[in-house]
Each structure stands twice: as structure tokens, then as C-alpha cells.
Amino acid sequence: MTDLAVMAAGIKLENPLILASGILDENGYTMRRVLQEGAAAVVTKSIGTAERPGYKTPVVVDLPDGNLLNAVGLSNPGIKDFGGEIRIALEANKPVIGSIFGSSPEEYGELAHSMQLYGAAAVELNLSCPHVNGTGLEMGSDPEMVEAIVNAVKNRVSIPVLAKLSPNVSNMLEIAYSCSKANSIVVINTIKGMAIDINARKPVLSNYYGGLSGKAVKYVGLRYVYEIKKETGFDVIGVGGISNAEDVVEYMMAGASAVQIGTAVGRYGRGIFSAISHDLALLAERLKVDRISDLKGAAL
């Protein structure tokens, strides 16, 4: 039987499949169930300092062919009220990774510290929020800002730090290099997009613009995993358009130590984690490896 266990960002995972941030991860009972039903770890919804309602509905557009557009708007209860959800999720006895977003390195540091106190196995930095100084740019497009955030968080916590990077930049490698102190780089976040309803003659999302995820973005994700792994050698976790075992293996061959699954959970249900694990074991046998981790970087 194939060994599906992997090490990612210094965390041991029973299989390479992690629930991506933003999907079924704001209620502790849901995260617990996703873990019990086969995910090796979950990343929480991104949590900030204060409660935020997020955007009004519609916050999603269910696109054809396994794609999704969303603009939920970082809705979250605020860090003070999130500890209880993590405690419930931890009853599954698997790693819970706390995703956080802030507006300054200090704020990220404080949020990470709270996540560590709550029992999170790691923190994931959501770097796709707008600059506070009103430039309209995402924090994640500024290498110096990214470096300052990663370093501030590393100074504040002892658990691993994952930096989730946005593909909506022109200098991805430069930004990846600025995360040299992070334990892993997670690519990719969603790609900016929008949808128009021809009958209503209006954008569908209340926020007009959203993030595209699902099958269409897989090839963008693969490219960034491959490029970052090849150029920097850092640990990389792949995310973007994964919905079956072949997708997982492609990401691992591109250099990913583990992968995150989000949009496909909506399409196929929570059972996708156990279904992919099952198929992954068969696929590894066909590829003649005893351990799935032997495929890591095979295409590099």
C-alpha cells in the first residue's frame, strides 16, 4: 500500500490534501467534519483583528466547467471570537492552520500570536488585502512589505509560517524571494476577474470584481509552483484548480510538498478528500512509487 504521508512546511500530514482557506472553514464543527472525512489539515477562513460582515450577496458566481468567482469580502468574526471554532476543529486531532489578514506587519504578528495560543499548527498569511495607505495595491504586491510581514510574524510565533501569494502581480519571483524566512510558500491565491449577467445587464457580484478559482486556474498555479520551486528551492504548497488525483500528482511533480483544495469541495462535496486519497494510492502504484512524496519535484 502506498504511503501517502508527506512533510509540508515542517508539518507531518497523513496525506497531501489540505482544505484551502475560504471554503467550509469558518465554523469549527465544519472544519472538524472535513478533517474527520479525510482532509489531512484545514486552513481556516482568513481572520482579522475586528469583526467584518464582508460584502453583501451575491458573493459567488457558480461558473461552468468547475470554475468559481467569489468576493466574500473577508467576512470574519474577529480574532477574539475565533478561538472557540479552532478548539472545536482540533477535536479531530489533525493540524489546523490559521489564516490571517492585517494592514501592518505588527497586526499580522498579533494575529499570528493569537492563532498560536489557540492551538493552530501553523499560520498562513493572506497577503491579498489592500494597502492601508490607499494605493489600491495589494500588500502582497510589495516585496518589502511582504518581507516585513513575514519577519514580524516569524519573530512573534514559533509555529511554521506559510505565505500565501497572489498571482495578480508582475514580480512573483521577487516576492517569493522576500519570503525567505517563511516555512512555506502557498501559491496561488485567486486570479482577479468578474462576471456579467446579460439579462440583467449588470455585474453579478455585489463587489463587481472577485477572484477566479477552479479548473481554469490550474495551469497558472502549476507554473508558479514550478517556477518558485525551481528558482528559490523553498518549500511550496500548491493550490489552484485541483479536483482529482492526477491534478495532485502534477502539482507534486512541479515541486509542491502538499496541495490545498477549495473550489472542488463545492462541486464534489466534502467526500472529495477521501475520494482523492483513494485514487492517489492507486495512481502511485501505477507510477511505481511506494511513497507519494517520492514524486515531489519529479518534473523539475
Next chain:
Amino acid sequence: MSHSAVEVLWSRNESPTVKTLAFKWDQEVLPGQFVMVWTPGIGEIPMSLSSLGEIKTITVKDFGPPSAAIISTNPGNKLYIRGPYGNHFTRTDGKKLVIGAGSGMASLAPLVDKNTYGIISAREKSEIILTGNFDQGKVMVTTDDGSMGFKGNTIEALKVFDAKVDMIYVCGPEKMLFAVYNYLKDRGIRAEFSLERSMKCGIGICDSCSIDGFQLCRDGPVFSIDQLGSMKEFGVSRLTYSGKRIQM
């Protein structure tokens, strides 16, 4: 899936605060399933269908800008809907009782036939709807303030309800469902409950409507009395639109 634009054929006031709108939609929908109704520029909300034939209806209570916008959609204008979503009530040919509170009665309406009794409750008379769907003498009305029917709540009505039924269907605010659940749980009667929680995406993504790890929009909104018995969140706590846990 993208939204279907359907034309409102007619509308009817069910009460001073509740309106039914009819439209043609070539789509099979089962009792208890729901659609997401979008009003461009205002918002999108989940709505049960109150009749399921070739001409379908939604029965809407005004409780916020999106529902007010739907109510003010005149015949000839469009509704934008996607779905249907969720599971459905199990149909039965035997005798049945539907228990609906407030606008919860809308999702129960497609189940009502000659073999169906009803207990309809609301805070006051203006919120009582769809009593006309039942045969004469088969519906009991209760209001908190006594402005229509019995003065009192659903449980008091259940205590005096004495017909034998094979199945009970319940829909309304979770507090009421929890009270009915507690009344029924040791009585060995088949019962299904349709839950209402804050819902955003409708497609099993956002976790807003979840209860004990189940998504109302996908695994629900209908749960059996046995399923509810194993849930720790049922009747106890839920998440708000922002994701903050509050006690019921």
C-alpha cells in the same frame, strides 16, 4: 450556473406583509428545495418555492432590502433565480401534519393535500398565511398575541392536536423547530424539519449556513428528527453573516 431571468406573471397579497409571486420556470423542483433570488444592485436571498407546477411561486415576507425588492417586482418584470438547491422532504401518501411558523409555511405548501392537517403559527394575524390551502376544518391557527386563532404557541396547539398522522413536516425559525423537536423526540413519530440559517453562496462553499458540519444548502435544508438528535448546534448556536457564533 448562471441566473435564469423569469418573468413575474402575477402576484397576490397573502397578508399585509407577505406576497406570492408567480413565474414560469421549466425546471423540476422537489418540495423543500430552494432557489437563490437575485435583485441586481440590491442582493440575493434563498427562497423556498410555495408551488411547484409548471407555474411556480415564491411567497415572500418583507424583512429586508432584498425581500422588499422581490415583493415590489411587478408582473411583466423579471426575477433572476438560480437553483434549485438542497435536498427535499420525503413525500408520503398517508396522513400528515405540517407545522409552519411565519413565512416557513411557504416551503411546506407544496406538501399540502386532502390528507394533510396544518398548524400555522405567527406572532400576529398579519403574518398568518396560506390557511386556504387546507381542507375545511383541518388547519389550526395560533398567534402569540391572540389576534387570530388560538392565543399561544405551536406546542400548545400540538398538545390539543389529536389526529393520528404518519409524518410531520416542520418549517420555521430554529427556536420553534427546537421546541417541536423536544416535544416529538420520544413519541416515535416520523418527522422532518426544514432549517433556516444565514445563507450566502447556496452551493456548499462559504460555510455560513452550516450546522454540525452539514451545509444546509447542500446536505439540507431538510433533516430528519434522528439527524437533528445528534447535532450539538441545533437550537443552541449559529453563525451570523460575519461568521460570529451567537447563542440562539
